[in-house]
């Protein structure tokens with residue numbers, strides 16, 4: 132499989148793919164003309180996996196509230212060669228810099244330019260990729276004003292341009308509809324055999340622990356409840372969904388927030404390793420929950 136996320140994204144599902152695949156509806160491979168919808172697409176690890184693994188997916192819809200990110204998807208889809216040339220150019224400029232100070236100064240200049248929020252799609256996407264590869268830990272975080280504020284990452288020769296991935300992703304995105312905005316707008320795209328995969332900003336396990344700043348709008352408990360109501364609408368309309376979130380129950384607080392909220396559905400556990408944590412001691416394995424509204428999973432059927 133060649134297509135994979137073109138950006139590093141906090142909460143990326145790369146290491147969870149096998150477990151998520153096992154938790155798809157048991158008869159998923161027998162469904163015909165599937166519509167696959169990812170309303171919080173982020174880096175899109177599950178999207179690229181699904182499109183390359185399940186040829187019964189006839190239509191796919193992705194959405195994210197982060198317009199800079201969805202512009203990247205559109206540019207990769209529609210103008211891969213222009214993007215590759217632009218990334219080659221910025222990579223060349225960066226590699227030519229002789230000192231860390233010069234690289235830092237260049238990084239800050241590109242970050243300021245990105246934060247003008249007034250760039251054409253190709254330039255915006257070029258800088259998005261550049262900042263993603265050169266900022267600290269490759270994460271994306273914005274402040275309350277919606278400005279990207281991750282500091283310089285001190286990498287000398289990061290891969291800024293990866294043409295193989297861009298062209299493979301572009302090919303795969305040809306049949307994907309890309310939307311920008313709140314996840315609720317995806318409902319109207321559902322019809323027939325539809326699977327939604329929700330991977331929202333996770334509920335923090337403690338006040339300080341978790342990262343939730345993908346967009347300037349906070350994703351608080353009220354937002355988690357609104358999402359549960361949307362899941363009910365999806366269920367009532369006869370569609371299938373799976374949803375990831377943090378596992379607040381398996382913590383010392385034994386917080387039943389999700390156990391109560393998703394009481395009417397099935398809650399499974401998957402193992403995740405948290406790589407994006409500034410404190411290396413906290414980069415261990417954690418459980419996450421996977422909620423679904425269908426009875427049998429592939430895994431359950433296999434045992």
Ligand SMILES: C[S@@+](CC[C@H](N)C(=O)[O-])C[C@H]1O[C@@H](n2cnc3c(N)ncnc32)[C@H](O)[C@@H]1O
Nearest residue numbers: 140142143144171173174196313314330332345
């Ligand atoms: C946990 S990330 C998704 C991770 C992703 N599935 C991956 O594999 O990388 C959550 C995403 O939800 C987006 N988001 C936050 N609030 C949203 C909303 N109301 N509607 C749609 N997307 C939203 C964020 O911009 C972020 O990209």
